[in-house]
Amino acid sequence: xxxxxxxxxxxxxxxLPGVETEKYSLADHDTLCVKGHVAMHGPQFTGDIFxxxxxxxxxxxxxxxxxxxxxxxxxxxDLKDVVGELSNMIGGRVAAELLAEGLTxxxxxxxxxxxxxxxHEAKDSAELSQTYWLCDGNLISLxxxxxxxxx
Amino acid sequence: MSAKILSVDDSRMVRSVISRLLKPFxxxxxxxxxxxxxxxxxxEKLPNVIILDYNMPVMDGVTMLTKMxxxxxxxxxxxxxxxxxxxxxIIATVARLGVKDYITKPFKDADLIAKIGRTVxxxxxxxxxxxx
Numbered sequence: 001x002x003x004x005x006x007x008x009x010x011x012x013x014x015x016l017p018g019v020e021t022e023k024y025s026l027a028d029h030d031t032l033c034v035k036g037h038v039a040m041h042g043p044q045f046t047g048d049i050f051x052x053x054x055x056x057x058x059x060x061x062x063x064x065x066x067x068x069x070x071x072x073x074x075x076x077x078d079l080k081d082v083v084g085e086l087s088n089m090i091g092g093r094v095a096a097e098l099l100a101e102g103l104t105x106x107x108x109x110x111x112x113x114x115x116x117x118x119x120h121e122a123k124d125s126a127e128l129s130q131t132y133w134l135c136d137g138n139l140i141s142l143x144x145x146x147x148x149x150x151x
Numbered sequence: 152m153s154a155k156i157l158s159v160d161d162s163r164m165v166r167s168v169i170s171r172l173l174k175p176f177x178x179x180x181x182x183x184x185x186x187x188x189x190x191x192x193x194x195e196k197l198p199n200v201i202i203l204d205y206n207m208p209v210m211d212g213v214t215m216l217t218k219m220x221x222x223x224x225x226x227x228x229x230x231x232x233x234x235x236x237x238x239x240x241i242i243a244t245v246a247r248l249g250v251k252d253y254i255t256k257p258f259k260d261a262d263l264i265a266k267i268g269r270t271v272x273x274x275x276x277x278x279x280x281x282x283x
Contacts, residue, residue, distance in 0.1 A: 012258065066164075067171075091235060095238065107236055
């Protein structure tokens with residue numbers, strides 16, 4: 001569902017092509033990630049989008065975006081700002097795709113944190129899709145969880 | 152005279168991207184991280200155009216836009232919405248409030264510059280003289 005959104009965000013905002021991959025080993029990649037979480041609330045469903053990007057990759061992107069000379073000048077707040085906004089953009093695109101299926105929702109402003117990457121598990125009867133992307137040698141994970149509200 | 156542009160977005164990343172895109176032009180760029188600060192700056196500085204996010208803490212973009220339209224001094228300032236949210240209810244609301252344009256994030260650099268350029272004249276900065 002979010003594949004197009006992810007590819008578009010990486011291309012237009014970071015100017016880097018991202019490729020969805022099924023061949024990955026979490027052990028071969030940085031486990032410390034910046035996580036952005038956007039919650040979606042609608043009359044027919046609730047949902048969550050989790051975007052996890054390795055810290056060194058976000059640091060490099062933030063250095064360019066904010067124009068820092070030295071990577072060490074990039075603060076945690078800068079890392080969280082970048083991933084929060086990227087997850088917000090993906091959330092907007094996913095919401096638009098859901099709207100095309102007749103599901104309306106509002107987006108909650110993203111919350112951001114620095115975490116160890118985890119494999120997300122579907123909660124209750126939620127529908128969960130977790131995809132991995134390679135971008136400039138870094139493994140990015142995107143998880144979309146959706147649960148229909150049954151009356 | 153350079154154009155005065157106000158960028159209102161809670162994301163410092165988006166404000167930085169806009170600042171970089173406008174650097175080649177004679178522009179006075181003002182910034183605010185939410186609608187409340189944006190409204191105060193708009194009232195005091197009367198920018199030529201406002202680039203406005205929707206989903207922000209403290210005061211969202213629609214509330215800021217509504218308050219601007221109620222104020223004689225700010226009601227005619229052109230506004231370009233720049234938001235991740237493509238909810239048709241929001242689009243209909245801001246259309247009623249007379250926004251000049253609506254851009255959804257993620258956006259292409261050239262699209263944003265073209266839409267700003269349709270609202271205000273973007274004059275290129277003169278090239279810096281060669282170092283002596």
